[in-house]
Amino acid sequence: MPPLFQVPVLDLYDDAVLAQVHSMRADLRHRLGAPRRWQGVLRRTLLARALQGSNSIEGYHVSEADAVAAVDHEEPLSADRRTWAEIVGYRSVMSYVLQAAQDPDFRYDAGVLRSMHFMLLSHDLAKSPGRYRRSSVYVVDEEARTLAYQAPDHELVPDLVGALMADLAGAGASEPLVSAAMAHLNLVMIHPFRDGNGRMARALQTLVLAREAIVEAPFASIEEWLGSNTRQYYAVLAATGGGRWQPERDAHLWVKFNLRAHHMQAQTVHRRMDRSARLWQRLEQEVAQRRLPARVIHALFDAATGIRVRRPGYQELAEVEQRTAVRDLNSLVATDLLAAEGATRGRYYRPSKELQNMERRTRVEAPPMVDPFPELTGQIAAENGRIRHELVGIDPLDST
Numbered sequence: 001m002p003p004l005f006q007v008p009v010l011d012l013y014d015d016a017v018l019a020q021v022h023s024m025r026a027d028l029r030h031r032l033g034a035p036r037r038w039q040g041v042l043r044r045t046l047l048a049r050a051l052q053g054s055n056s057i058e059g060y061h062v063s064e065a066d067a068v069a070a071v072d073h074e075e076p077l078s079a080d081r082r083t084w085a086e087i088v089g090y091r092s093v094m095s096y097v098l099q100a101a102q103d104p105d106f107r108y109d110a111g112v113l114r115s116m117h118f119m120l121l122s123h124d125l126a127k128s129p130g131r132y133r134r135s136s137v138y139v140v141d142e143e144a145r146t147l148a149y150q151a152p153d154h155e156l157v158p159d160l161v162g163a164l165m166a167d168l169a170g171a172g173a174s175e176p177l178v179s180a181a182m183a184h185l186n187l188v189m190i191h192p193f194r195d196g197n198g199r200m201a202r203a204l205q206t207l208v209l210a211r212e213a214i215v216e217a218p219f220a221s222i223e224e225w226l227g228s229n230t231r232q233y234y235a236v237l238a239a240t241g242g243g244r245w246q247p248e249r250d251a252h253l254w255v256k257f258n259l260r261a262h263h264m265q266a267q268t269v270h271r272r273m274d275r276s277a278r279l280w281q282r283l284e285q286e287v288a289q290r291r292l293p294a295r296v297i298h299a300l301f302d303a304a305t306g307i308r309v310r311r312p313g314y315q316e317l318a319e320v321e322q323r324t325a326v327r328d329l330n331s332l333v334a335t336d337l338l339a340a341e342g343a344t345r346g347r348y349y350r351p352s353k354e355l356q357n358m359e360r361r362t363r364v365e366a367p368p369m370v371d372p373f374p375e376l377t378g379q380i381a382a383e384n385g386r387i388r389h390e391l392v393g394i395d396p397l398d399s400t
């Protein structure tokens with residue numbers, strides 16, 4: 001089989017960070033094992049933020065409200081048609097990932113990858129969804145006017161993808177977080193498709209994590225964190241790739257970067273779980289005092305956390321008929337917990353000042369986030385400086 005980037009030798013500090021991540025994930029699994037009604041709402045929000053983050057890396061930006069609308073299969077509030085098509089395509093890929101994570105008959109193969117790619121880009125046949133590229137790929141650093149990356153020849157793509165899938169199929173005994181990171185790296189470096197390679201690589205990483213039962217896919221994904229740290233993400237890929245397909249290069253910086261992402265995202269999720277539990281409990285008390293049906297907490301929770309509430313989404317969450325959903329929302333407006341905006345078809349609900357104040361009272365001061373690799377950014381920058389020095393004098397080529 002053709003060579004791929006190999007798992008680097010981890011140092012003792014890497015092992016310590018890995019242990020910390022697994023400890024945080026184990027705590028998440030334990031907490032999720034005691035079902036609470038707010039967990040489903042948080043799960044939906046995390047999935048929306050993963051969708052939002054991964055697409056933002058490629059320049060497809062949507063609000064959190066629209067990301068939630070995508071998860072809920074609703075129409076967007078503000079996204080343009082092209083952006084929305086990309087978001088919906090990625091939603092289909094993530095829906096497949098959630099299903100595949102629970103499928104005992106699932107097998108990694110090239111057909112799975114190509115099918116996921118078709119789901120991603122089926123709205124634009126000009127991008128050859130589900131088909132490998134048939135030409136070379138050169139990526140140029142426009143600022144430095146140098147060649148940033150040259151992917152392997154397109155004739156090598158089928159064998160390289162086959163090797164990657166075979167590697168994943170036999171990775172059962174490997175450290176899951178590292179295996180998932182290496183799958184991401186190899187796929188994005190192989191660059192098998194004309195478009196969508198970054199999103200495919202991130203979706204594959206989430207699939208590997210979910211298949212290995214690290215924790216449920218929305219809680220395991222680091223796509224939100226990557227979307228919030230796009231510049232560092234591109235920098236570490238450049239430092240690892242070295243400008244062209246060189247699978248013999250050391251992937252240690254890349255693995256450290258991923259362990260850092262897992263550590264930071266796990267801290268973030270823990271904070272959100274704590275905050276969600278406090279807010280839900282406060283809303284339960286408020287709803288009981290006002291003698292409102294308990295199901296309206298779904299609408300109040302969304303509104304309090306900054307998500308625009310719309311009747312179809314609330315109706316699905318509360319599992320009620322349309323007439324009941326309308327009556328519930330009108331009651332929340334009448335009791336000054338929600339405020340209605342817009343005409344009938346485009347109507348949405350935002351939190352009233354009273355609900356906003358209620359949400360503020362549930363906040364507590366959290367300790368600072370802990371960066372497990374505070375020196376990593378400098379190390380990545382130093383490696384990229386060395387690579388740029390080596391690439392001086394190479395004529396830039398047009399990106400294809």
